């Protein structure tokens with residue numbers, strides 16, 4: 001009996017300490033681990049939101065770029081961090097879904113993380129260096145067919161958004177692409193502008209500025225509707241490749257067991273950031289779409305995440321994608 005009472009008292013003390021930590025949270029800067037290179041689409045979104053989350057939570061959000069293995073090194077780091085709300089895992093369809101079907105991971109992406117919030121999504125855009133002769137998607141596909149032994153497609157690694165989109169394009173067209181993996185699509189885009197690689201099937205938000213400045217050429221958006229931010233780019237249907245639809249969604253997670261109050265505070269910071277008119281305008285300019293308000297709860301991300309794993313793993317396994 002004495003042992004039982006002692007154990008019960010210990011549980012009360014630990015619960016009290018956790019509640020106290022949640023009440024004062026955050027009392028120091030929070031680190032968001034971004035799984036790709038600085039300057040790319042994941043980094044840009046995490047910085048934009050983190051900067052605004054500071055207003056709600058009263059602490060700085062520090063971005064740490066942990067690159068390699070298409071983001072799985074970063075997620076692994078987050079999984080092993082203390083469950084105290086000071087380490088947040090930023091990721092997307094690639095890092096938090098596809099990687100589980102490609103790599104032998106030292107963690108379970110559904111069981112070892114707790115969901116915080118679903119973040120904006122964007123379609124992919126097929127872009128090339130300007131030196132290519134092709135001016136339309138049909139011409140590009142014909143050029144890729146003729147040059148498939150040497151034509152190069154930049155990606156952020158096997159399982160990244162740009163890679164899954166490239167594999168999807170191969171599946172629909174029967175083409176074979178020569179992939180060049182980078183630590184993010186920021187360095188891949190630099191090489192596209194410099195002419196070292198031929199194409200990227202990139203997140204629209206990453207390519208937008210270079211498309212507008214004419215340094216790269218855009219052929220088609222992987223969505224059924226044109227982007228408000230770039231209405232001149234045709235949809236894949238309009239450009240002659242029906243069914244080429246893919247939206248890359250993003251999210252935030254914390255290590256499993258992070259107190260619910262802390263998750264709720266992080267969620268409030270992110271939802272307020274997405275509702276801020278200045279942030280919303282910036283997201284819109286980049287071609288990113290904010291999820292509906294009822295999709296912004298931790299529970300909604302949990303359900304969505306599981307559904308995406310169930311949907312994509314069989315497809316990715318069947319495609320036989322191997323780690324690079």
Ligand code: MLT
Pocket residue numbers: 036037040041042043092094155156160161162163183184185186203
């Ligand atoms: C990045 O930030 O570099 C991207 O999210 C990479 C990708 O998944 O294509």
